[in-house]
Structure formats: C-alpha cells, structure tokens
Amino acid sequence: MNANSPFMQMVPFILMIVIFYFLLIRPQQKxxxxxxxxxxxxxxxxKIITGAGMIGTIISxxxxxxxxxxxxxxxxxxxxxxxxxxxxx
Numbered sequence: 478m479n480a481n482s483p484f485m486q487m488v489p490f491i492l493m494i495v496i497f498y499f500l501l502i503r504p505q506q507k508x509x510x511x512x513x514x515x516x517x518x519x520x521x522x523x524k525i526i527t528g529a530g531m532i533g534t535i536i537s538x539x540x541x542x543x544x545x546x547x548x549x550x551x552x553x554x555x556x557x558x559x560x561x562x563x564x565x566x
Contacts, residue, residue, distance in 0.1 A: 517558055519543065523566040526554055532564065 519525070523535045525545065533545035536552060543560070546552050 515563060516560060518562075519557070519560065524566070525560050526562055526564055528561045529559070536565050 519538060521535050521536060521537060525535060525543075526532050527545075531547055531553075532544070533547035533553075536544040536546050538544075538557070541557050541566065543555050543557055544552055545555055
C-alpha cells in the first residue's frame with residue numbers, strides 16, 4: 478500500500494471515530510443504564526434528592542409518578558424522571 482491509497486487516507490478518520498466512541502458514547506451509555514436501574518429500583522421509604530435539589534422520602538410510586546414527603550405532613554408529587562439520586566442513610 479502506498480501512502481496515497483484511499484484506505485490510508487481513511488485511517489485517521491476511522492481512528493477518530495473509535496476514540497470518540499470509547500471516550501464519549503460508551504461512558505454515556507453506561508451512565509444511562511445505571512440511571513435506569515436506579516429509577517427502576519426505587520421503592521417506598523427510599524430517601525431521594527430531585528433534580529431541583531429537594532430532599533425527601535418516597536411515600537408511594539406509580540408507573541411514572543412518585544409521591545414524596547419533604548417535611549412532616551407535606552407531600553408533593555414528582556415525575557419519576559426528576560429523581561437525581563438516592564441518598565445513603
């Protein structure tokens with residue numbers, strides 16, 4: 478193969494695509510998978526933090542909504558997707 482062959486001209490682009498995949502796409506897919514697992518594992522009694530920064534305890538769950546107690550006798554409804562994470566006890 479000489480240096481001017483079409484394949485040799487494509488090698489840098491192929492390398493860039495491979496690097497892009499391993500540095501950006503693959504970690505993002507892993508993060509999305511972990512988030513989906515976290516949302517699927519939510520149950521009543523879990524302490525959560527929402528995307529807006531509200532901290533509370535899950536009272537009940539529906540398919541796409543959760544009821545969260547943020548203070549004594551103060552309950553609010555959130556979409557399940559608004560949960561940013563679980564808090565450790």
